[in-house]
Amino acid sequence: MxxxxxxxxxxxxxxxxxxxxxxxxxxxxxxxxxxxxxxxxxxxxxxxxxxxxxxxxxxxxxxxxxxxxxxxxxxxxxxxxxxxxxxxxxxxxxxxxxxxxxxxxxxxxxxxxxxxxxxxxxxxxxxxxxxxxxxxxxxxxxxxxxxxxxxxxxxxxxxxxxxxxxxxxxxxxxxxxxxxxxxxxxxxxxxxxxxxxxxxxxxxxxxxxxxEPKHVTATKIEHRIIPLRHREKIKFVVDIAKSINPYLAIVFTNTKEQADEVADAMYEAGLNVERLHGGLQPRQRKQVMKQVKEVKVQYLVATDLAARGIDVKGVTHIINFGLPQDLDFYIHRVGRTARAGMDGIAFTIYEDHDQQAIEKLLKRGVKFTYYDFKQGEWTQLDRAPLGVPGKKKTPRSGESKTTTAKKPAEQKRTGGKAVAKAKAVKPGYKKKARFKQAKEEQKLRRKKKK
Missing domain, CATH: 3.40.50.300 (P-loop containing nucleotide triphosphate hydrolases)
Structure with a gap:
């Protein structure tokens, strides 16, 4: 043509x-x-x-x-x-x-x-x-x-x-x-x-x-966020990597030290992995990119050096070891997958302090799905986990559509149900304070009479 x-x-x-x-x-x-x-x-x-x-x-x-x-x-x-x-x-x-x-x-x-x-x-x-x-x-x-x-x-x-x-x-x-x-x-x-x-x-x-792109990220990317909770992070990312069996996955870290630690752990776990970051010699980086392009590597652990502009074909999965400080890099990272009409999945391990960053990405149009990964099994969560903003709950049959869901900050998890968080001021506090004040005033009056 x-x-x-x-x-x-x-x-x-x-x-x-x-x-x-x-x-x-x-x-x-x-x-x-x-x-x-x-x-x-x-x-x-x-x-x-x-x-x-x-x-x-x-x-x-x-x-x-x-x-x-x-x-x-x-x-x-x-x-x-x-x-x-x-x-x-x-x-x-x-x-x-x-x-x-x-x-x-x-x-x-x-x-x-x-x-x-x-x-x-x-x-x-x-x-x-x-x-x-x-x-x-x-x-x-x-x-x-x-x-x-x-x-x-x-x-x-x-x-x-x-x-x-x-x-x-x-x-x-x-x-x-x-x-x-x-x-x-x-x-x-x-x-x-x-x-x-x-x-x-x-x-x-x-x-x-x-x-401006019509969509902030490719429409065929599924954005999964997974809570770290109390798990050891490097072991957790290795377990996730083992579970997906990708054609090619890129694991993004924020520092070259993290990249080395993750790559070492993946290698010890028997995975076909290479690393790419600014601490490598130019010849080493060139050799790594050659291996990636020749599909001799299944997992590439990289810093954001590899996120912008480097076009590696066949990336099926992205794993974010953590969210980047500059959220533009999240877009660049996940942009390595789901190219040329293909599908892709981006996994992001998050911690409590990531709440604000996730809110910003939601506002930019990133649509997250919420998952947990335990004992080798993926479980989709029906709502955003603790501390993470999600969509409003869909009203059940018979419920009023005007009912608004409580904001995540106003909720706590109890037995799997979202309930109103206890007020910071205990019930009856004002009444007790008034009673205490009246008692003090009574003591003063007695002293004056003496």
Whole structure:
């Protein structure tokens, strides 16, 4: 099938052919709104969650504008991590595979953790496009190996994560060495206030497109939350992992120390597990991702480094060892499953202090189902457990529909029934206080008479 709807953008024929080969027929919302602006050389801000098609929204118009006859850098694409940069480069190569021999466009991946001398040697002939981490690019610019002064197109992908990780200064360094007629394209799930000075420095009247997904998460994800109660957490997550037998499951932790502890416990339990976090050497991380993509791993224990932008196919289950502090990462985590129309289940182990976070996710449209897991058996709970907000109880036959359920904070669990919580002030307190006060006054009167 020809990608007729992309033809409206008047892209080069090889790009239309590449899209058709990959099965893309209709532009997404963000592609529809940004491709024309980028082709026209305008600064843009694309604000969207993962899975909205933002990568193609900048790769297509950039490739359309590259002049293959000029052996100079024309576009720079930066990402906060090596893994994200590698994925962008892979997507770029899928498009370049259809480039005609007489119009070959050359691209180079430049990331830390690789041989710097070899990278310098590979830049003797400057590529048309460089993709990579800003830190490595800045180093190669200082070495005068990478010449970006000819480049007029700069992409800053996952800008909020770039800011959080402290890499905006490196991006600034790269941008300052580029062409004065710089076109900047910034893509991010959120646009923090601290990012504004950087944006104002380089952007002129940017086209700001914010795309909200129709659903906060994929509709085919079941969000199960499971109370930890008094169980040992690492053993509990291992038991849950054993029970699901996934095609591929990602277990998310908030720290690399937790990731190591969980991965070690799963390995000792005989599970086929690998780990992925910032504490690993670049070569180790690369090997892990290769094993995951080749379906040689059944369980991947990861920090949020792996949550944003890394597209691993075949993820059937997500297990959250705990809720992330930044709840946007919950959306990114569960977004790894239920892709391309498939089903997925996201398990989240929660504790009492998670109540507020769960309330916020409920308000954002996440629909939880409540389960417990005991002795290898799953039990669906008919209502939210203690301390967790849930839906109002459906009135039974004969009950008034106007009856409202008590708020969770006003309930306590007693014998499986929700009953009104005892008042903080004991019954008869005021009466006793008045009696005590009258007695004291009587004593004072007696003393005066004496």
């Amino acid at each position: 020809k990608s007729e709807n992309f033809k409206r953008f008047e892209l080069k024929p090889f790009l239309i052919e590449a899209l058709s080969e990959q099965g893309f027929t209709l532009p997404t919302d963000i592609q529809e709104r940004l491709i024309p602006a980028i082709r026209n050389g305008r600064d843009v801000i694309g604000q969207s969650q993962t899975g909205t098609g933002k990568t193609l929204s900048f790769l297509l118009p950039i490739l359309d504008r590259i002049d293959s006859q000029k052996d100079e850098v024309q576009a720079v694409i930066t990402a906060p991590t090596r893994e994200l940069a590698g994925q962008l480069f892979d997507e770029l190569k899928k498009l370049l595979n259809f480039c005609p021999e007489n119009e070959q466009i050359h691209a180079k991946l430049l990331v830390g953790g690789t041989d710097r001398a070899r990278a310098v040697d590979s830049l003797k002939v400057q590529p048309h496009i460089v993709v990579g981490t800003a830190g490595r690019m800045a180093d190669l610019i200082d070495d005068q190996a990478l010449k970006v002064y000819t480049a007029s197109m700069l992409v800053v992908d996952e800008a909020d994560q770039m800011l959080d990780m402290g890499f905006i200064a490196d991006v600034d360094k790269v941008a300052s060495r580029m062409s004065e007629k710089l076109q900047m394209m910034v893509f991010s799930a959120t646009i923090p206030e601290k990012l504004q000075p950087f944006l104002k420095k380089y952007m002129t009247d940017p086209r700001h497109v914010q795309v």
